[in-house]
Amino acid sequence: MRIPFPxxxxxxxxEMKRAILLTAVDPTIGGVLILGHRGTAKSTAVRALPALLPxxxxxxxxxxxxxxxxxxxxLCADCQAHLHAGEKLRAHKAPVPVVDLPLGATEDRVVGxxxxxxxxxxxxxxxxPGLLARANRGYLYVDEIxxxxxxxxxxxxxxxxxxxxxxEREGISVRxxxxxxxxxxxxxxxxxxxxxxxDRFGLSVEVTTTTDLDQRVEVIKRRDAxxxxxxGFAAQWAEADAExxxxxxxxxxxxxxxxxxxxxxxxxxxxxxxxxxxGVRGELALLRGxxxxxxxxxxxxxxxQHLRVIAPSALRHRLRRNVLDEVGxxxxxxxAVTDLLGD
Amino acid sequence: xxxxxxxxxDARTQTELAAALLAIDPVGFGGAVVxxxxxxxxxxxxxxxxxxxxxxxxxxxLPISIPDDRLLGGLDLAMTLATGRPxxxxxxxxxxxxxxxxxxxxxxxxxxxxxxxxxVLDTHRTxxxxxxxxxxAPARVAIIALDEGDGVDEHTAAALxxxxxxxxxxxxxxxxEGVLFTDADVRAARARLPQVTIxxxxxxxxxxxxxxxxxxxxxxxxFAVRVARGAAALDGRNxxxxxxxxxxxxxxxxxxxxxxxxxxxxxxxxxxxPPPANPxxxxxxxxELPSPEELQALExxxxxxxxxxxxxxxxxxxxxxxxxxxxxxxxxGDDRAGGIRGRQVGTRRGDPRGGGRLDLLETLRAAAPWQRxxxxxxxxxxxxxxxxxxxxxxxxxxxEPAGTTAIFVVDASGSAxxxxxxxxxxxxxxxxxxxxxxxxxVGLIAFRGSAAEVxxxxxxxxxxxxxxxxxxxxxxxxxxxxxxxxxxxxVGQARRTGNDTVVVFLTDARANIxxxxxxxxxxxxxxxxxxxxxxxxxGGTTVLIDTxxxxxxxxxxxxxxxxxxxxxxxxxxxxxxxxxxxxAMPRATT
Numbered sequence: 001m002r003i004p005f006p007x008x009x010x011x012x013x014x015e016m017k018r019a020i021l022l023t024a025v026d027p028t029i030g031g032v033l034i035l036g037h038r039g040t041a042k043s044t045a046v047r048a049l050p051a052l053l054p055x056x057x058x059x060x061x062x063x064x065x066x067x068x069x070x071x072x073x074x075l076c077a078d079c080q081a082h083l084h085a086g087e088k089l090r091a092h093k094a095p096v097p098v099v100d101l102p103l104g105a106t107e108d109r110v111v112g113x114x115x116x117x118x119x120x121x122x123x124x125x126x127x128x129p130g131l132l133a134r135a136n137r138g139y140l141y142v143d144e145i146x147x148x149x150x151x152x153x154x155x156x157x158x159x160x161x162x163x164x165x166x167x168e169r170e171g172i173s174v175r176x177x178x179x180x181x182x183x184x185x186x187x188x189x190x191x192x193x194x195x196x197x198x199d200r201f202g203l204s205v206e207v208t209t210t211t212d213l214d215q216r217v218e219v220i221k222r223r224d225a226x227x228x229x230x231x232g233f234a235a236q237w238a239e240a241d242a243e244x245x246x247x248x249x250x251x252x253x254x255x256x257x258x259x260x261x262x263x264x265x266x267x268x269x270x271x272x273x274x275x276x277x278x279g280v281r282g283e284l285a286l287l288r289g290x291x292x293x294x295x296x297x298x299x300x301x302x303x304x305q306h307l308r309v310i311a312p313s314a315l316r317h318r319l320r321r322n323v324l325d326e327v328g329x330x331x332x333x334x335x336a337v338t339d340l341l342g343d
Numbered sequence: 344x345x346x347x348x349x350x351x352x353d354a355r356t357q358t359e360l361a362a363a364l365l366a367i368d369p370v371g372f373g374g375a376v377v378x379x380x381x382x383x384x385x386x387x388x389x390x391x392x393x394x395x396x397x398x399x400x401x402x403x404x405l406p407i408s409i410p411d412d413r414l415l416g417g418l419d420l421a422m423t424l425a426t427g428r429p430x431x432x433x434x435x436x437x438x439x440x441x442x443x444x445x446x447x448x449x450x451x452x453x454x455x456x457x458x459x460x461x462x463v464l465d466t467h468r469t470x471x472x473x474x475x476x477x478x479x480a481p482a483r484v485a486i487i488a489l490d491e492g493d494g495v496d497e498h499t500a501a502a503l504x505x506x507x508x509x510x511x512x513x514x515x516x517x518x519x520e521g522v523l524f525t526d527a528d529v530r531a532a533r534a535r536l537p538q539v540t541i542x543x544x545x546x547x548x549x550x551x552x553x554x555x556x557x558x559x560x561x562x563x564x565x566f567a568v569r570v571a572r573g574a575a576a577l578d579g580r581n582x583x584x585x586x587x588x589x590x591x592x593x594x595x596x597x598x599x600x601x602x603x604x605x606x607x608x609x610x611x612x613x614x615x616x617p618p619p620a621n622p623x624x625x626x627x628x629x630x631e632l633p634s635p636e637e638l639q640a641l642e643x644x645x646x647x648x649x650x651x652x653x654x655x656x657x658x659x660x661x662x663x664x665x666x667x668x669x670x671x672x673x674x675x676g677d678d679r680a681g682g683i684r685g686r687q688v689g690t691r692r693g694d695p696r697g698g699g700r701l702d703l704l705e706t707l708r709a710a711a712p713w714q715r716x717x718x719x720x721x722x723x724x725x726x727x728x729x730x731x732x733x734x735x736x737x738x739x740x741x742x743e744p745a746g747t748t749a750i751f752v753v754d755a756s757g758s759a760x761x762x763x764x765x766x767x768x769x770x771x772x773x774x775x776x777x778x779x780x781x782x783x784x785v786g787l788i789a790f791r792g793s794a795a796e797v798x799x800x801x802x803x804x805x806x807x808x809x810x811x812x813x814x815x816x817x818x819x820x821x822x823x824x825x826x827x828x829x830x831x832x833x834v835g836q837a838r839r840t841g842n843d844t845v846v847v848f849l850t851d852a853r854a855n856i857x858x859x860x861x862x863x864x865x866x867x868x869x870x871x872x873x874x875x876x877x878x879x880x881x882g883g884t885t886v887l888i889d890t891x892x893x894x895x896x897x898x899x900x901x902x903x904x905x906x907x908x909x910x911x912x913x914x915x916x917x918x919x920x921x922x923x924x925x926x927a928m929p930r931a932t933t
Contacts, residue, residue, distance in 0.1 A: 002467035038505045039560025043465055103458035108700060143461070144502065147454055189807045209559040216550045216561060221543070223565040227371065228537065
């Protein structure tokens with residue numbers, strides 16, 4: 001298997017890297033949507049993710065990668081059965097899964113389906129888990145999500161929101177935990193996502209190819225070094241990636257207890273009202289994003305500054321789009337932030 | 344190896360260089376996309392590549408209709424059934440590990456196949472389907488995409504071509520024997536490649552030139568660096584010279600250019616500071632830091648080398664149009680009916696490995712009558728409940744709800760043109776804004792002067808639409824026949840993807856330019872009527888919005904000839920057009 005290009009060696013694209021790191025700190029932020037042109041390190045960043053994520057503890061032999069420490073109700077049916085039978089769940093360390101969902105994948109493939117082989121050769125009705133099962137507790141990555149069938153995107157977001165995959169088909173009735181962070185990427189020039197779907201991503205980032213010559217040269221130099229000697233290059237950046245991983249680990253421990261002052265809560269609500277986002281999703285994403293950012297920065301509490309930094313990512317995709325209005329969403333969010341919080 | 348590379352590289356040299364470089368490190372270069380007017384021309388290039396590859400390198404063809412199980416690996420259904428135990432089948436990708444896959448008719452490959460290929464190029468491995476299909480297997484492959492499309496309406500998906508170093512356009516036969524490189528040269532270069540280094544200023548120059556030509560993707564520049572290193576290795580050197588950068592410019596950057604350097608751009612200065620007398624020779628064996636003058640000279644050399652490989656029409660085409668040549672819009676690989684999604688309309692005999700969904704009940708029903716006639720499998724007596732043969736498989740026939748393609752044909756001639764265009768743009772954007780929930784697409788044709796022009800090929804992307812509609816001149820004659828003909832072409836394309844069509848004309852229908860571009864009202868009208876009849880023959884919905892100050896008989900006659908609904912809308916406005924079109928649109932069955 002190919003050694004992935006190290007996350008820390010990606011030049012620029014700070015907003016994208018930050019959004020991805022924050023989902024590692026707090027997976028409940030919701031998915032990340034990355035929109036941008038080709039060759040802007042979208043795939044590279046996602047494929048480099050595993051190195052940043054501390055390995056997780058997984059029940060031996062569990063098809064859904066259950067966490068032995070999670071409450072019984074959150075375990076899959078198999079693990080619950082083991083517990084009821086009075087067995088102890090043995091566990092091992094495994095890397096956090098980052099699962100690719102290719103375009104054109106059928107619903108069967110995604111949610112799982114009847115295990116044909118066993119049905120036909122042994123006459124047994126058994127369930128063959130799909131990609132959602134593999135992605136449990138990890139990441140599900142859909143490149144070119146804007147070209148994915150709408151009903152599949154719907155399904156993914158539903159499952160991501162409830163944390164559970166319910167399969168009722170071909171005489172199979174299965175439910176299993178499927179908690180994952182959905183990362184979608186795409187080129188907006190090739191098709192848009194429906195606004196209803198956009199709204200359900202926690203964060204969105206717009207990546208552009210930098211036109212800064214020095215930065216571009218640096219990208220190419222690193223890429224050349226990586227191409228010539230992937231192992232050596234990865235080793236060179238291993239310490240930086242490990243540092244980022246420790247950072248994520250520390251932030252994870254802090255994030256749940258980090259206080260959010262009332263003033264900041266009010267600001268978040270005002271900000272959402274000012275840009276006119278419907279529903280509470282925007283506010284939630286804004287607060288969770290700000291809190292994860294504060295935790296990552298090692299701050300004692302969430303401040304207006306954290307809101308300011310995270311606001312474009314948390315809100316820009318929720319703005320009601322007026323097609324005849326030329327002002328970009330990012331600009332509208334930034335303006336609202338400036339109006340509210342000052343420069 | 345003493346061939347000095349002529350500048351600019353001639354077509355023959357480029358072709359052979361690309362073959363030799365690809366053969367040095369197929370996996371590292373990702374592969375090539377080869378455009379050729381005839382299949383045999385591309386084949387002869389393939390033969391050349393094959394003769395230069397390491398002996399024993401697997402080379403396999405990858406038919407675009409390949410089912411997932413065959414591509415990625417999966418359960419061998421026939422063997423499994425015959426033996427009564429799971430038999431895994433390795434996929435084509437895993438079997439071609441370390442080798443080259445040839446993808447014919449690449450422009451027709453479905454989005455799904457492209458996604459699998461880009462993923463394998465990124466990760467170098469493949470995960471088979473199903474739990475019994477085995478472990479993820481290494482799949483380090485190069486892909487040679489043979490593109491037989493016309494390059495305008497049909498082209499290989501940009502997601503794939505971006506990941507292939509070489510973009511070749513072959514126009515004439517090249518024979519199968521290379522004359523410049525032998526397999527011994529390639530072998531020596533392969534051994535040398537890891538030691539070849541490139542100086543920072545040269546990397547900077549490659550990056551600068553790419554930027555000046557509007558090549559945004561950094562993968563392209565990365566490939567250019569790789570190709571430069573490969574060229575040095577092929578020439579038996581350990582450091583990249585200016586010649587090598589020229590090779591990279593011609594083979595990698597030229598075909599990817601999206602614009603010519605802007606005037607005033609440093610790179611485009613026609614007169615660089617005094618160029619060294621003969622930089623090509625002087626530079627190549629030294630690797631001391633080149634002076635700014637020398638770098639400027641290198642840029643110019645590279646730009647010169649690129650001239651031959653720039654995309655045709657680059658000089659006249661707006662950059663915005665070229666850069667959108669990515670989408671799936673031009674390809675027609677996805678059939679809407681008989682697919683793997685949508686609602687079921689029945690079953691048919693078929694192989695579920697092709698991606699179809701098995702209808703288990705119907706399969707068992709088909710197998711049932713034969714049970715007594717089918718002998719039990721040796722050793723499996725009594726264990727197998729139902730003996731199912733591949734012939735029994737029934738897969739679901741599914742129909743995807745079709746969308747609608749709305750094609751606006753806007754008269755940009757005469758004085759009212761600007762106003763009409765502005766309102767038509769408004770209507771296009773309004774329609775697009777609500778096209779999310781359906782699979783609707785919107786396209787725009789404008790006609791003025793001597794011919795009609797497709798301004799916006801059918802799309803559902805607002806970003807692309809806005810750019811295409813940004814600026815448009817008006818005035819001049821009224822080439823109505825040409826406009827109707829272009830509309831017919833777009834209708835034909837939309838139909839091939841399974842969409843219904845609505846064609847909306849915004850015009851006063853006063854044709855005065857004949858189909859051949861010559862002025863004259865009688866001939867122009869006769870041509871327009873003939874084209875209108877042909878359009879009517881295609882069926883579908885057509886609307887003619889009469890924009891003349893008073894409802895005109897000419898427009899009514901034209902509407903009749905087209906089989907169009909006639910709407911008089913003298914005060915054209917975006918909302919009015921939008922309402923009229925929305926009313927005429929057949930609702931999609933979502």
